[in-house]
Structures are given as structure tokens and as C-alpha cells.
Amino acid sequence: MAKSRSTFVCQNCGAITNRWQGRCDSCHEWNSIVEETPGTPSAARLGRGRPFNLEGLSGEGPAAPRLRTGIDEFDRVTGGGFVLGSVTLLGGEPGIGKSTLLIQACAELARRGSRVIYISGEEAVTQVRLRAARLGLADAPVELASATQVEDILATCSTGRRAALIVIDSIQTMHVESVDSSPGTVTQVRASAQALLRHGKSTGSSIILVGHVTKDGQVAGPRVVEHMVDAVLSFEGDGAHHFRMLRASKNRFGATGEIGVFEMTGLGLAEVANPSALFLAGRDAGAPGAAVLAGMEGQRPMLIEIQALVAPSSLGTPRRAVVGFDSNRLAMILAVLEAHGGLKLGAHDVYLNVAGGMRADEPAADLAAAAALVSSLTGAPLPPTQVYFGEIGLSGAVRPVIHAGARLKEAGKLGFARAVLSQTQQLNDDDKGAGVTARAIGDVSALVAEIAQAAPRR
Template identity: 70%
Template sequence: MAKNSATFVCQSCGAVYNRWKGKCEACGGWNTVVEETGGAHPMAGPVATRPSRAKGRIFPLEGLTGEIKEAPRTAAGMPELDRVTGGGFVKGSVILIGGDPGIGKSTLLMQASAALAKGGHRVAYISGEEAVAQVRLRAERLGLADAPVELAAETNVEDIIATLSQGRPPALAVIDSIQTMWTETVESAPGTVTQVRGSAQALIRFAKTSGTAVILVGHVTKDGQIAGPRVVEHMVDAVVSFEGDQGHHFRILRAVKNRFGPTDEIGVFEMSDKGLREVSNPSALFLAGRDLAAPGTAVFAGMEGTRPLLVEIQALVAPSPLGTPRRAVVGWDSNRLAMVVAVLEAHAGLRLGMHDIYLNVAGGLRITEPAADLAAAAALVSSLSGSPLSSDAVYFGEIGLSGSIRPVAQAPARLKEAAKLGFTRAVSPSSRDKADQPGLSVGSIGHITDMVANIAAGSPRRKAVAGRREG
């Protein structure tokens, strides 16, 4: 009998060592190397049953031209979820979804499973973290107890595959979560790198052979990354993140990787006492309740994939009693804020070095595109001067290091969304692809100093000085 050899595997990146190390040399993580007993490789079982052959099988090679078939999809019945997946679940695909604890992953998947099951499809929900009674309690709270969803609490991958193989193949199988699964071909504890990789590989093989769409729920680390080896993200067909702040009731479903659809689409949901409610017009929801007369607020016309989105950017600039002023950012890149502040100081003559700066994207949304530079700069100048911006104006544009305002993509879609919500003015860089919108006047600016001069002209201090001069 062969003796099992002990190996040391990094739980963050999957690097293997022959002895313990305090710091992983591959990813730089501390205290992530854990001893695992070397057992059979996850592929040892299936490979051992194959007949050996002296030479490989010759397969045909085809060219780029030929018949193109669209991948068959099964619509989930939830438009926001179908938007992110590219029109529905592709048969035989595997989706890895991650998110913070308590963000609503299980609620979303329960609603999607119930919608598919009510449409006549076979759906299986396998829970490795909760008992069957707990899942039923959640379904009853959501009003989905009457949905014909097949439910089980199991963690053994071989038993799960054998059970799902009985009868007609399910249209959808939800595994909650992959970190709790274990396979008999690997001798290590559940949740380790080897077990997660082996369990995911077995479930992916089942999905490809049966045509069942499989959704794997993954835990996330403190950095927001899906826990486990990164190789699992390469093995699956799509990686989806469920984002949001538990202090807000908005939730964003975003595709990070998708082999059968776009990766720049988002789905917007609102958490309620009856579960997640789809938001068809997120711009009106993000702008609800904003203070129109307060300085330091600007409306940004952004894009999330093909969907235009209007959000409010709030800024507060206050004198700092500290030697090193604070820079606090929520929902935007802090490095981007530092660049905008440097440009305002160098080219617009503003003195922000002795001020605390706080920037917030209202609603818990996170903005990543550089088109938000102009809106953030407008909010900063408005807060510093005490001059409120026009409540019927939107801002978008990228700021260069020279102070120039550079054009951004999809300007017509941004202007169309602003006109639909009743805005009458748009401040943006000059561009050739702008489309005229009825009732919307577009003010093009070429340098950051033009915007600062326009905002400073409406400052209460300047108006008071002008009034004393006239008197």
C-alpha cells in the first residue's frame, strides 16, 4: 500500500510546497500555507478507468468559416438576471457567483429557481450550509413555498451527481456553496484548495455531459475576492459578483467573466421584506431624495455596460485642523480623486492642500469609469465655493493631467437618459458623436478652468462682493 505524502498548499493561490512556509512565495499571503495529506488526484478515478493507448486519437480540424449556432438558453424569468447572463442560462454552463455574507445570494438564487420551476423546468437546489427546514423557511418568507423546486441538504459531490442523474436532467442546479462540498477522490478537509478544485471539476464535468446549467455559490475574502483557488474562476464559464452595501437596499449583479454573453452589463435589485425586487429604472431610484439646494452635489451621467445610469456624487471640502488633511472616498477610486485634486490645484488655482475632502457616491453604487472626473471636480468646486450647482444639470467627462476635458464614449445614450428624467442642461466635453435631445442644452467645455469659472460666478461670496460694489 502506497504511503500518503504530506504536501503544503496555499489556500489563496493553490501553490504547492514540500514544507511549511509562513509566507507564500507565489501570492505573498501570510499564514495561508496549510498541510494537506496527498491522496488521489481529482482526475485519478476517471482517468484510471480509461483504456490505455499507445498513441492519441486523430480529430478533425476546422476553419473559421462555417455554420454558427447560437447557444441554447433557458430564460430565468427575471429580466435583470437574464440581462447579466446574456439572455438566460446556457445549457451545460457553469456560473460561479460570489458576494459578501448576507448580501442576498441565496435569496436571489431561490427566486430564480422558483421562477424556472414554475415555468415547467426541473430545478434542484442543493444546500451544504443550511438544513432543508431552513431553506423552506426562507422560501415561505419569500412567498415561494408552492414552487416545485427539488431541495436537498448534501455535501458529497458523488451523491449529488448520482441523485441529479436520475430522471430527466435538471435545467438548473444550484450548489450552495462550493466551499462546503467534498469529493471522495481527494483526501483533505472540505474548503481546502484541493477539495474545492476537485469538487468543482466533478460538477463541471456533470454539467457538460448532462446539459444542466450549474450555479456554484462561492464565499468571498475580506478583499472582496472569491475565496479558493483562482483556477476555479478559469474553469467555469461565467463569474458573477453580487455587490452592495448592507446599509443600503440596492444590490448590483455584475458579470466579471462570461463566455456566452457580455461582461459589462449589470442588474439592479432592491432588497425588500419580500425578497429582491427588480429595478427597471435605477436612475430615478438613485436620484430619489437628493437635496437640490445643497452645495457639493453633482449628477453624473454614467454608463454600466449598455445601460445609462444617473447617480449623485457628493463632496465635502472643509478646513482641516490636522497637519495631513484627510481624503475619504466611498464608491470611487481614491487614486482618481487624488489626481483630480492635483489638477484643480495646478491648473485652476484652487487651494485644497489644507482641506479635508470627503467624496461619496450616493446609493452604495461603485463607479469605475473615468467619465466621472468632471462630475467629481464640479462637486468639489461647488463645496469649496459654497455655490450650489444647477439642479437640472448633469456632468460627465474625463479630466487629463493638463486640465483638458477629454470626450468619453456613448455620449448620446447618456444625454438621452438625462433628457428622459427631466434634466435640461448637460456639461460635457466637446464631441462629434453627440445627438441633439429635445429640451436638453449641451454646454461643451474644453478646460477645467472654464468649469471652475462658471461655478465660481454663482458663489454667494462673489455675489455679496458684487452687491457691495453696486451699493
């Protein structure tokens, strides 16, 4: 019998080496390689398979039944509720409110008669009860347990009535007895997730796996787990702000990029029905360097304020500081403004911030960022009832973007009267009836000229 040979696996990226080393060659993480002893490989040959029927692309199947939590923002991100038998991976930084959100969702489902099981591998049952009492959810018939062995958890969930929802908090604390490695290692996380996934698919129970995140915000553990599950959600937020965002980066049963917005209160997480009004609350509409972006988050239109500060620099290399915006895209916008807008920004410090802790990642934010930069440099405040959206090309042209109608309707709903967009943007009659006047521009030189005309005399 061949002797099993130890392997060394990086706990950050899953790379395998034949010896220990201090730094992983794949992800360059320090002290992340752990020795693991794999099971004896099977030498059995494949048996004779049985043929199965193949089907064509045409035809209709039954719609996937959904399990709605009763929290509208949560259900929006999942595509209308959890599909029965689906497995969802939820990641987020420590203390951001993942457990609070899940215990609220579990309580809503349990109160409507569904069987809900909450398994905590990090906290005792008493700690979960204290949180539920603080949130006013102690009366909800949620079944709690503190366990880490997957075999015991599956045996418990298989007894009695089928569970509609099973929450595992967190997958990094789970371990499978047949795998000879410590909890949290790549092998254990993969084996535990696979066992829970099989249980969900075979019984029809929806399962939520809570995952830890790394320093760069990615879900810790092997990337294969994200491919195994049906949906990957991330719960984001900033300790300096009182709201949180639930974002879907993968969803086999709904749209990706959808977000749900919550506000952290003394009684837990409250839904924010109108995020645009929240992000624009308290803005100084008369200050130069502030532009409102009519953006999109998934299928939801959202108005966001982009702030810029351009100031003369005393340094040999001016500073470029960015919060909530892509630094490479800012460098491109600055280059286009210099080359095609006639601005001289090489001797100025540039600071760009997306207010409220939001992120503006879509190309449609280019025009709003450029308007904020020009406004700050010239000292001309932008019209308070005007929004911007459009992509800026390297030639200086303003290019059209998608979902123009939804952006205009959201702006009109919040009292904005004018929108600056690309002159090649296609608008239909419904878009024109949103109550917002479209101001079409062709390139950044026209944008610079329009803002410079309103600059105060010096």
C-alpha cells in the same frame, strides 16, 4: 513504489510550499497554509491520439439556447438567460441575499415546468423550506436536498428527467471522495468544481456554484475555478442600504460589466426597473458640492450623485476620505485642479462620496467629481437639471468618453435639460435629439470659471 509526499497549500491563493509556515509568501495571508497529501502521480505514458478535423473562422453555427429565469434583472446580467450546459460562479458576502435570489430564480423556473434541483451544503432542507415559505414560494416544485458529497449529488441529478438548473450552495462545502483533503481546501474546491463542470457540459444542465468571498470581496478558493466556469457573478450590497446589485465580471456568452439592481423587501428581492430614479431620490439639488454623473454600468446608462465636501483643515496633513471612488484618481483630480484650475486645496480636508452605496469606477466620472469639488470649495450650487461626464487628463483637458448618446438619453428621460461634456465629444443627430442641451468645455479652467461665477459674494 515511491512514497507520496505531503505538500502545503495556501487556501487563499493556492500557492504551494514544501513546509508549513505561518504566513504565505505569495498573498501574505496569515494561517492560511494547510497540509495536503496528493494522490500518487501516474507514470503512464501518453497513448497514441487520433486526429480530428479543423475548421476555419468563417461559417455560422446555431445560436446557443438560453434558459430564462423570468427575473429580468437576472437575465440582463447573464446576457439573456443561462446558456444550457454553462457553469456560473456566484459570489457575495454572507447575508447579502444570494440564497434568497437563487431560490426566487429556482421557483420561477420550476413553475414554468422546468426541473430545478437546489443542493444546500450549509443549510438543512427545513431551513430552505422556511425561507421559501417566508417568500411565498412554498408551492413551487423545486427539488431540495442537503448534501456535500459530489459523487452522490451527480448520481442523484442523473436520475429521472434532465435538470434544467442545478444550484450548489456552496462550492466550499463540497468534497470529492477520491481527494484526500478537507472540504473547502484548494484541492477539494478545484476537484468538486471540475466534476460539476463535466456533468453540466455532458448533460446540458445549467449549474450555479455559490462561492464564499474573502475580506477584500474576491471569491475564495483557487483562482483557477474562475477560469474554469463560463460566468462569474458577484452579488453586492451594503447593510445600510436596501438595494443590491448583481454584477458580471466574466461572461463567455454576454457582456461583462452588466449590472442588475434589486431592492430588498419583506417578500424577498424585487427588481428595480429604473435604478437612476432610485439613486437620485431624495437628493438636495440646491446644496453645493453635489453633481450628477451620467455614467455607464456595462451597457446600461445610470445617473449617480457624487457628493464632495471641501473644508479648511487644522491638521498638518489634510485628510482625503473617499467612499465609492478611486482614491488615486481623486488625488490626480485634486492635483489637476491646483495646477490648471488655480485652486488651492493643500490646506483643505477633502471628502468624496458616491451616494447610495454605488461605485463610480469609470474615467467619465472625473468631470462630475471635479465639479462637485469646485462647487463645495466655492459654495456655489450646481444647476439641478445638469449632468456631467468626461475624462480629465493630466494637462487639464477634458477628454471624450464612450456611449455619449446613451448617457444623454437617460438624462433626458429623467428630466435633465443640460449636459456638460468634452468639446471634442462626437455627437450624432440622434444624440442631439435626446432633449438635452450639450455644454462643451475644453479644460478644467473653464469648468472652474463657470462654477465660480455663480458663487455667492463673501
